[in-house]
Amino acid sequence: MKILVTGGHLAPAVALIEELRENRKDISVVFVGRKYALDSEKTISLEFKEIERLGIPFIPLTAGRLTRILTLRSIRNFLRIPIGFFNAFFIVSNQRPDAIFSFGGFLALPVAFWGYLFRVPVYSHEQTINPGLSNKIISIFSKKVFVAFPEVKKYFDPGKTLVSGNPVRKAVFQIESKPFRVKKDRPVIYITGGSLGSHSINEHIKKIIRELLADFIVIHQVGDTKEYHDYEDLVKIKNDLPEEMSSRYFVKKHFYMNEIGYIYSLTDLCVGRAGANTFFELLAKRIPAIFIPLPWSAGREQQKHAEIYVKAGLGEIFHQVEASDKLLRQIKNMAVNLNEFKKNFDNIEPIYRENAAKYMVDTIIR
Numbered sequence: 001m002k003i004l005v006t007g008g009h010l011a012p013a014v015a016l017i018e019e020l021r022e023n024r025k026d027i028s029v030v031f032v033g034r035k036y037a038l039d040s041e042k043t044i045s046l047e048f049k050e051i052e053r054l055g056i057p058f059i060p061l062t063a064g065r066l067t068r069i070l071t072l073r074s075i076r077n078f079l080r081i082p083i084g085f086f087n088a089f090f091i092v093s094n095q096r097p098d099a100i101f102s103f104g105g106f107l108a109l110p111v112a113f114w115g116y117l118f119r120v121p122v123y124s125h126e127q128t129i130n131p132g133l134s135n136k137i138i139s140i141f142s143k144k145v146f147v148a149f150p151e152v153k154k155y156f157d158p159g160k161t162l163v164s165g166n167p168v169r170k171a172v173f174q175i176e177s178k179p180f181r182v183k184k185d186r187p188v189i190y191i192t193g194g195s196l197g198s199h200s201i202n203e204h205i206k207k208i209i210r211e212l213l214a215d216f217i218v219i220h221q222v223g224d225t226k227e228y229h230d231y232e233d234l235v236k237i238k239n240d241l242p243e244e245m246s247s248r249y250f251v252k253k254h255f256y257m258n259e260i261g262y263i264y265s266l267t268d269l270c271v272g273r274a275g276a277n278t279f280f281e282l283l284a285k286r287i288p289a290i291f292i293p294l295p296w297s298a299g300r301e302q303q304k305h306a307e308i309y310v311k312a313g314l315g316e317i318f319h320q321v322e323a324s325d326k327l328l329r330q331i332k333n334m335a336v337n338l339n340e341f342k343k344n345f346d347n348i349e350p351i352y353r354e355n356a357a358k359y360m361v362d363t364i365i366r
Contacts, residue, residue: 006032006111007103009127010047011277015167019357035060050257063107085110104135116141127166127276130299131155146360164360165353166280176258180250182266187335188217192272197223200320202230207324213245224253274302283352288341289315290330313344
């Protein structure tokens with residue numbers, strides 16, 4: 001049996017692939033995704049690197065999408081829509097998978113469309129609390145729709161929608177590789193802007209890093225967007241620090257799957273975006289967070305994720321338009337009260353479901 005996996009959400013896709021490989025030896029997997037992180041740059045995408053690392057065949061697909069703002073880039077994206085459907089036709093017809101699993105987004109839409117026309121069963125997963133247009137369309141072609149949050153069922157056909165939770169990759173729970181050695185003699189703050197990094201978050205950290213390093217060890221996932229050269233700027237800041245401070249500041253573009261378990265094992269407090277992957281991984285690892293929601297995320301989904309975390313007593317929200325000094329105060333205040341936040345993880349059962357990947361695979365193979 002061959003399953004074609006596609007879509008824009010890498011972490012749950014990897015969790016599903018891990019479940020298939022571990023317990024379904026008779027199934028082969030092929031992945032369709034973006035080879036480059038940004039259309040404007042030839043930076044190899046994290047998904048390409050990770051899927052290659054897993055030894056899964058990777059088929060690149062360039063597709064277009066509709067955006068809310070009219071710019072030259074949005075026009076180019078619109079013109080790529082027919083190209084994406086044209087290429088997806090040949091991918092599906094050549095691969096002839098027995099099933100297609102979509103993890104959402106504009107890239108998965110043409111693949112799901114042709115899968116439906118070729119009578120290939122399509123399954124999809126919505127990991128956010130606010131589905132985008134692509135996933136709503138993909139659900140029309142889907143045999144089953146899995147959702148991470150119970151509140152999301154209302155957006156899809158109730159007859160084929162199942163609450164699965166969000167699959168969490170096994171690497172989150174394992175220490176496989178240590179990209180550096182940390183002497184943990186004080187609390188560890190992990191700062192992350194997601195796979196591409198966040199220029200806005202990086203700008204805040206540039207202003208307060210010296211104050212942070214006075215009290216904390218800081219692990220900073222910066223990203224690799226060449227337009228802003230944040231990584232180069234922050235490495236220079238690190239190198240200009242006194243040696244004692246510099247030794248407590250760890251700057252990296254990305255953390256790969258085999259490294260993230262070590263990072264989470266050290267982390268006392270996370271500061272970062274409120275994407276669904278980060279949300280569910282921090283829940284699984286019982287790590288308090290200060291979420292900085294992406295202001296223009298679809299339907300304010302990151303704001304809603306952050307609000308769920310705050311309501312459960314697991315963290316706080318900082319808005320990127322606020323002053324950097326406020327973020328510094330929030331980090332220090334939360335660090336003092338970390339035990340109070342950690343106690344509240346005993347009550348997270350309604351928003352975190354274990355074995356989501358197994359549940360989804362069992363449903364597909366049934």
